[in-house]
Structure formats: structure tokens, C-alpha cells
Amino acid sequence: MSDILKNQPLTIALVGNPNTGKSTLFNALTGLKQKVGNYPGVTVERKTGSVEIDGTRHKIIDLPGTYSLNHKKVDERIAYQTLIGEYEYEETPDLAVLVLDSTNLDRNMYLATQVMDLEIPMIVLLNMSDLAEERGIEVDTNTIQKRLGVPVLPIVAKDKGDIQNVRQAIADHDLEAPKPLSWKPQQPLAEAITLITDEWLHPHTDLPDRAHPIEALRLISNNQVSDDFKNHPRREVAEEIIAKAQSQLEDAGENPTAVEVMARYKFIEQCTSNGNGNHRQEESETLSDKIDAVVTHKFLGPVILVAILLLMFQAIFSWAEPFMNLIDLFFVQAGNTVAETLPPGILNDLLVEGIIAGLGGVVIFLPQIMFLFFFISILEGTGYMARAAFVMDGFMTRIGLHGRSVVPLMSGFACAVPGIMAARTIESWSDRLITIMVLPFMACSARLPVYALMISAFVPNENAFGFISMQGLTFFGLYIFGIVMAILAAWVMKMFFTDGESTPFMMELPSYKMPKWSAVFYNMFERGWIFVKEAGKIIMAISIVLWFLASYPKVEVPDSITNSTTTTEASFNAQESASSYKLKHSYAGQIGQFIEPVIKPLGFDWKIGIGLITSFAAREVMVGTLNTIYSVGESGGNTTTLKQKLINDKDPDTGEAVFSTLSAISLMVFFALAMQCMSTLAIVRRETNSWKWPAIMFIYMTALAYICSLVVYQGGQALGW
Amino acid sequence: MHPLNTTEAGEQINIQCLGCNCQDACRLRELGCIEGVKGKIISNNSNIVLQIGESRLAISEELARTILVSLK
């Protein structure tokens, strides 16, 4: 490094195709000194960190993986915009570190030739050289270095010595930028580039000069480009010049959409071919060929995928349960201890029922989230995830989703929170957003207690057609109902999000590998921590608000309720009716009564109204709230008693039963659809980086729930049920 | 020349023409699936898995119909 630049902190960008080892390298270089966040405005994950070399602290950005700089997809655009210094708050990087996969150099070099055009100083790392060697692929580093004119280094990102070499290469870099177009486009392409640069980009746009060649090439090859200039005052000029350049190429016998790629690949061929050719030998069918033939099979593929996912969720459920019980126990204990040590009063209540309970409500999610990411990291790390996505893609794109939506959606059956976090594996922003927005329709396990209560109380325990239990059928129906609504909602949303991202029907299948265990565990803990840190705050805050609504104002419980009995069993009941009395008169109770006119048409009374409010903390709280309102002693064998009370509950004025099978179904429909989960909203806010999407989610889901329940209840009544 | 979707596992092919729309064609080319390049069919169960050089591409049947190849 020249003396002036020595010790100057640099911004270094890691660039490369997906799966080339950028993140591995990033972690190795930064150690644990890194930050995970979102790119402002989108959900593409952004990692920055720092690396100290010779006493200078440099900033490193891990850019989203991309195959080229041409594309309209958000992730790819971010890589491009960051590199040319057009990205929101980002300065142009001082150094681009290209991470290429040595086992697949030709394809990876394509991006390298594009980045070179941007005149950013760069280092090329030929990663995975261990795999290349293993497979007998010869890589001629010298030729590549000579042709590219930038430092080229074969490395293994997992190797400490190699990382040291990378640090050295950064320290030694003279920060000379490569010349643009050093892949030497021939005529007539070169002429077309000059034409567009001189007559359009230079005089009429404010793009930085360094972006001119690549922008010119993009304009030449892409027919739909005029969209970009929709609002440009001199739009016709652009169109005219582009058309002129394209027709010049056509006259010279070139296909404008192919000519750039061809020219780059021709240059790449000169870099990488060393006489022997670096292509793999025409060997017989390998093991991975055989595996791929099965797992991408049209029928077997989905079957295998579903089997793997079922096993995975089964494991998540059973492994997470003991941890969840422990966490539950711990927070109950902690609550009791605090309740006993502190003098009774507001502080005691706030700590025990607000803060400790709220904290417990956050931490309880951790086991599921961490186990889910343990498995997802393995699916990704082995290379199977890409196959799974491909197999499901045909079906999923038809309903407006993406092949990769399968895993998040299926996780949604356990809990929407980890499911929404898992949506990160979907690269396209619009697909990811739609997946997130419909995911809470999947019947999560928190709905189970409510379904179980309502079904056991109001669905007759009879068999349909002699052998199918009506209760089981209702359960099944509710699951299917959730899935169907998710599909419909996705389909509708796809119509709103036509942002020009055509879903690719092609994808690269990375080669099978053993997952890197340290990365698997790292990922697992990182996700857990992000959840606690980001969503935890919001969940805590809402818990405290809900606690406040349910506990205030404090009312004096009339003596007739507290002092009526003496035996222990009965005094337990008395205590329960005291809390029932308090809840009725709390703000939550008042709101419940206030909204009764609104929910009456759905067949709900004010007691359900309170439940709807408190269950915003978590859906299963509904059962606890009803327990309290109906003053059910837990000693009397939980839901059976509540069930009886629900069935027997009569309207004091009319004497009619408050609940009927119809109103129970209406309630279950409401629970299936309504957005009643603050943790979900909190995680959506974190994952979409704005309050807009959680707000839309809350409104559309709750409105849909209201309408569907209304139709069910009113329709049912009209039919005389 | 045949459309890619009519090939069979194990066959060696030569990509002749990308007849799909321009954006998909660009994408395919970036992934290394370029006119004139050799490849090998790994599997064809209506979805095609195609080996080109060291990269393995999965291509849906719909897209495969628009890619013309010659057999070797």
C-alpha cells in the first residue's frame, strides 16, 4: 500500500455469487465483531463488521450474493448500487474482494469481469480450492492474474493460514483500480458502448462515470429497460439511441441481448483454459447425480421433501418441549419468588405480572426458533434447500409464492414467529414479503387450545359417514381453511406486487457438501439473539400494556364475593371469582363490553370480547382469560369445567344459551384468520424493517376474520342452524 | 435440434438456441447456459437437471421447452 494510504481505514465489500463462501470469509475476517441489520427499506440482510490489519480498522460489508450486476431483483440491485456508490447512506467501497468458487470458475468469473468495469480496486479470491483439488480441477492462478491485472489468491475460507494471506493481500494492495472493459469487447460491441455512453449516459444522466460502461451494456442487452427512464424528461432520446445501438449490432450479425455475455465468456475462456481444460472428466454417473435424479423428481421430490419436513418439525416439537417447560417453570418460579419477597403493591404486580411474565413470553420462543434454524442451516449447508425450492417452485409460483416459501410456511404450523424469520432464505423481496404476509394463516400451535376447547364443547362427538369423527373433521377443516386462505391471500397479493420481478424457473443447484457445524451453531444462536433483541423489546412493551389493561383500575371486590365460604376448595373458587370480578371491571373488561355491539353480529358476547383483547398477548391466553371470567377453579380439572360452564352459560336477559355450535364455529373461524399475536407483529416489523407491513397485516387479517365470521354466523342463522 | 425437455438422463448435449424471453435468456446465459456450450443431462423428470461445466442447473419443464439443443 502506498505511504499516503497506509493506515487509512478502508471500506471493503465482499462480492460474489451465492454460496461461494462470502459469509464464511466474512466471519473469519471479522471474528465476532459484526453487526446484522437490514438494508434500509428492504429485508435483505446486511452484515457489516470490522477487521484490524496492521493497526488499522477497516470496515467490511458482506453484500448479498449475485450472479451479475444487471438485474432488477432487489438483492442484486443492492450489490450493484453499493459498488457504484449510489446506495442510500453508503460510500463507494475502496476495495472489492471478489469471492469466486474455484470449482466453477467460468461462471463465477462473469461477475468478476463486471465488477472490474466499475473501476474499483479489487482482489480476486479463488475460494474452495480444496474442493477444486479434490475434484481434479486445475486452476492456473498466474494466467488469471495476468489477464485480470489484479491480485489473485487461491484460498480455503476455513483455513486460518489462508485468512492471514487474505489480510496480507489487503494490506499490500496498491489500491489501483483495474481499467474498465479490460475484457476488451470487440467491434461492433465496443462501438455500441461508446455510442450510448457518449450520446446518452454522459450528457443526460447523473450516473457516476464508473457506472457508464456497465449501464451501457445493460441498456443494449435489455429490451425492457425503458422502464428505468419512465420519468426521465429526455426519455425518447434514450430510446432512440438504444434502438440505434441495437440495430447497429443486428446489422453486424450480433444478437444484442447475447453479445455482452458472449464477449465476457470469450474473455473468461482465455483466462481459465490452460490447454487441458478445467472441465470435469466425462465420468460415469456420480453419487450426487443419482441423488439429484431422485430429489428433483416431479413426484418423488415433493414426497421426500414433505417427509423430511415432517421429521424435522416432529424433532423441533419434541426437542423444544422440555426446554419450553423449563423456561416456563423458571419464570413461574422467578415470579413467585419476587412476589413473595417484595411487599405487595404496584411494583410487585408490575414486576411479576408485567415484566417477568412478558420476559417469559419472549424467551419461551427461543427453543423453537433455535431448533428450526439448526435444521434450516443444515438443509442450506448440505445444498438440499436449493433442490427443495426447485421441486416446489412450479406449484408455489402458481399461487404467487416461491419454492423456498415451503419451509417457512410449514414452520408456521408450529409458530408464525420462527416461520417468518425463516422467510429470510427467500431471495426475492416480493416473494419474501408475500410469504411473510400470509404465513400467520397457517394454524399455529397457539390456536390449538382454543380449537380444542370450542370443539370439545360444541361439536358433537359423533361420527360422520359412520367412521370419521366430527370433532376430528372440524380440526382438520380448520387446518385446511388456514392453508386455503393463505393461498388465496398470496394469489391476491401477487396481483399488487407486480414489480417486474419475473420468478426464475431456473436455479443453480450447489454441489452437496457436509455442513460446517460451527456455522450451523453460529447461525442458530445468532437468530435467537436477534429475536430476543429486536422482537423482544416490542413484545415486552405490549405485554406490559396488556397487563395494565387487565389489572387496572383496581376495584374493591364486594364482601359478598370474598367472604362467602370457608373450606379450602371453596375459598379457591372464591378467589377465582374475585379475580373474575376484577377482570370484569378492568379496562380490558370495559373495552370488552364496549366492543360488544361490534362483535355481537359474529355471535360473541363481551366475555369473548375480553378474551379477544387479552389473547393479543398470545392466542392461547384466550382459554386462561375465559377460565378467569367464568371463575373456574383449576383444581376442578381445567377445561372440562370450563367446557360445562360455556355450554351452560345463559344470557341473563333472554335466558338463551350464549354459545351455540354456530357461535363456536364463528369464533374458531375468527381465531383462524385474525391477527391476534403481538409477537408475530413484532417479528414482522423487524423482518420488513418498517411498521407499515405489520399494520397492513393486522388490518387485513382482522378485517378478513370479521367478515368471514360474520358470514358464517349470519348465514348460519339465516339457514336456521 | 430438440427442445431440452425431450432429452434423456445421461445424454450429452450442445445448447443451440435460447428461445425464451429476453430476461430469462439473459439469466440463463449468466448462469453459464450459453449458445454453443456443451452439457450433460443429469435427470429429466419433466424438471430438468443439467450439468454445464461445473455448475448444475435446475430448469423447469416450461423453460426447457424453449431451449433448443443438439445431441452429440
Ligand SMILES: Nc1nc2c(ncn2[C@@H]2O[C@H](COP(=O)(O)OP(=O)(O)O)[C@@H](O)[C@H]2O)c(=O)[nH]1
Ligand atoms: N470445502 C470448502 N467449503 C467452503 C469453503 N468456503 C465456504 N465453504 C462452504 O460453502 C458453503 C457456503 O458458504 P457461505 O459462506 O454461506 O457462502 P455465501 O453464500 O457466499 O455467503 C458453506 O457450507 C461453507 O461451509 C472452502 O474454502 N472450502
Ligand SMILES: [Mg+2]
Ligand atoms: Mg452469505
